[in-house]
Amino acid sequence: MGWLHWERFMCNTDCKTDPDNCISERLFMQMADVMVKEGWKDAGYEYVCIDDCWPSHQRDAQGRLQADPVRFPSGIKKLADYVHSKGLKLGIYADLGSKTCGGFPGSLGYHEIDAQTFADWGVDLLKYDGCYLDWKLIGEGYMNMSKALNKTGKSILYSCEWPCMLELCYA
Structure with missing residues (x-):
């Protein structure tokens, strides 16, 4: 079990005018602190998970994903x-397409470099x-x-998010 930011904070990247509710390292550090302080960790919650909208809009010079530097x-x-x-674990979000659902760089064509980047970061x-x-x-990409x-x-726990494609779900 764990905490995932999406339902509350969605893709709020505006830390300038909304610093208490934006997707940032500050938010995830606060959540880790809260999970320990308020007993969520002791109750079995172990993951602090970053959903979409965390990366920079550009990969670095070596083609690696990078977190938004601001x-x-x-x-x-x-x-x-x-x-x-x-005493908690970190989860992160990525997408097998050319972009994430929020429009950030996806992993299409970058599976190995992204997997190694996540491993190097300790995800x-x-x-x-x-x-x-x-x-x-989709199946091949996963x-x-x-x-x-x-x-x-x-060892990285792998959670596939099977999207509801418009042409399949609303046909």
Whole structure:
């Protein structure tokens, strides 16, 4: 069990005018503190999960995903270290398409580099969505990320988010 920001904070990236409700390292550190202080950890909650809208809009020069530098100035590795210091685990969101549902860089064509990046950061769970791609490629895409995660040698819980594609769900 764990805490996921989406239902409350959605894709609020406006930390300038709404610093208490935006997707930022501050928010996730606060949630880790609350989970420990208020007994959620003792009740069995173990994951602090970052959903969509955390990355920068551009990959770095080596093609790696990177956290938005304004909202996550210390980076995901430091955030993972903080969450781990509280006895909790860190989850993160990515997408198998060309973009995430929120329009940030997706993992299409980057499965191995993204899996290794998450492993290097110390991520413990990957929530993997399926926006911005041909729906016929979903199964293959999820399998490719599974293989890439296994190749890292780090144990990362893998949660596939099977999207409701408009042409399938509303036909």
